Amino acid sequence: MTISRRGFIKGAAVGTLVASTAKAGAVKHFAGHPDRMGLLHDTTLCVGCRSCEFACNQANGLPPPEVPVDDKKIFEKKRRNDDTLYTVVNRYEGGVYRKHQCMHCNEPCCASVCFVKAFEKTPEGPVLYDPDVCVGCRYCVFACPYNALAYEYDDPLEPRVVRCTMCYPRIKEGKNPACADACPTGAIRYGRREDLIEVARERMRKNPGRYIQHIFGEHEYGGTSWLTIAGVEFSKLGLPEGLSREPLPNLTTSFLSLAPLAAAIFPALLGGFYAFTKRREERAEEEKRAILESTRAEAKREMEEKVALLKAAAKKEQEHAVEQAVKDALREAAKPKPPEPPKKDEKGGAA
């Protein structure tokens, strides 16, 4: 299998954990598996018989819808698909009927938001769901732009996400999806998605004025397997108008790709802040110490000076005292002498 866009997104996101798995350089546009199948719903042919609903329930092992086919009262209220009904037909303004179910997106949002990867887009077209890994966070139900997923809120033990499977088991056997087979007017047609787009364009060309020039699902959020054409604007048929061509998963991918960057930058950034703070503290400490030391040195020097002065003073005093003593002695000597001691000779002799 070639590298798909989803595969690339996946790889990029896994890169947040294991950098080596990111297939860098694989920024290619992936147009989808060329032979994938799709269904075309032509609302101008739909008569609201709800045969598709009955066939769908039968094919999926659900009890048949409670309201019989010929009871048109059911259209007074808008219904949506739920855990007892994977597809619903609603009547809109001007008596236009539209069938709603999972659109089987080319780049399914449900698959990209699932944190256990319970959804898978098959090469054949259907998006499949694996209840065995589902944790029941319902992010898929929440995120689906077409409100096409349902949940078994009643089940306390094994609740599942439930929705149209595009009759994956049947198409694997080479059969058509049940709704396409059951449709008596040909409003539902099954085939290669690319061919169906051609069919839709052909019908628009051949019946000027019958259709608005827009195939819903050709480009919406990257395109869907179910295609719808109509004679009135899709906003009048309960579909969101003006959707971007950009697949929804891309909105999250660009954000998630920041995570590895953050992981790389953060230790350095915060470590830097920490080091900065630490350094400032140390500097403050050092300065304090330096001031303390210089003060101490100054004090010491002052002390030494004082000591020196004192010493000098003491010395002077001492010298003075000695001088005085010598003077005194000389004065004493100059005085008339008492009888001469014999020692003087000795002293003189010694000198």
Added chain:
Amino acid sequence: MNGTMEKPRLITPFNVIAGMILLFGGVIVVLRYAYGLAYATNLSNDTAWGLWTGFKLVFVALAASGYALTTAVYIFGMKEYHVLVRPAVLAGFLGYTLFILILLFDLGRGWRIYYPFLIQAGPTSALFEIALCVALYYTTQFLELTPVGFEWLGWKRWRRVLVSVVVGLTVFGLFLSMLHQSSLGALFLTVPGKLHPLWYSKYIPLHFFMSSCFGGISMVILIGLLCKRVWSHKMEISREKLDQLTIGLGKGAAIAMAAYFAVKVMDVALNDTWHYIFTPLGLWYLVEMLGFVLLPLFLYAFGYRERRPGLIRFSAVLAVLGVIIHRLNVAVIAFNWQMPLEQRYFPHWMEYVTVVFLITLGLAVFKFVSNHFAIVHDHPDYHAGH
């Protein structure tokens, strides 16, 4: 000073009321598991996430008290706030505990919560990043709190080991918080068609992270007040000192809120959603932005300038309410805004009860732990910093 010296009384008004709420809430939780989500909630196929998801966002946003204060103290060296670190980290840890509990109520099969890690990973999902970050951050916060347990046990060596890695834990914690706080906003990136344009933005991850910053700081202010009120005799900080810290925190919150407000105004300009402002939901948006962001921002700044701790505490209440309102707006009120009213989601009374149950549980555990462990005071054997 020793917390174990005095015996807290068991029969107090708080304990009795909390006990009754916990008992009643516990019954509701059992019923939810026995009869399924449809029994206890008004969740539907159109609105798969409701009040519980709203409060998941609230709990995590307000649990930012932990990372906000540890970053200030250990990374930016604002040591005078150290006295509030343990209460703030404990509150953060309990916030995440409540998040995990409400997540378990909300998950269809909560017992498979480890699946994304051990069975099959879905790394393209913002939820996967949140799961991973929350698991790691919960562990980090637990480690940040283990010294409290080691002090209680008297394991000095283990305590020393954990205390020595506190800077590393703080860096790791801030990194994880920044990632998953913003990823919680990123959950809503995939619903441009369902979330009201005034709240939807491709910068919504940034909005979530920035509001968690001032939400966390505001929580620290309120936690400080609570601790001083309840454990005034134990807390080794004078009222004047706490007031000083409160004023400092108010300044930080004002700066964070100013940045947030600017980003939000720019967002309206960038998306050119001015024309939505004078619609009913737009007026509600104005209430959120003016009454619960701009007003507390102004009061914070004024309270800081005038040195009025009382005013700062009042703005903390407003700011926390602002975060709660923002998260509930994104998750519940402004979601599916185009749907006709009868199709829209209004929470079941049991959903409210479980939220009250969890908040009560958080408060009760905070009280219990603070009564019996060295949270609001230093352990007598280990003075001079944790």
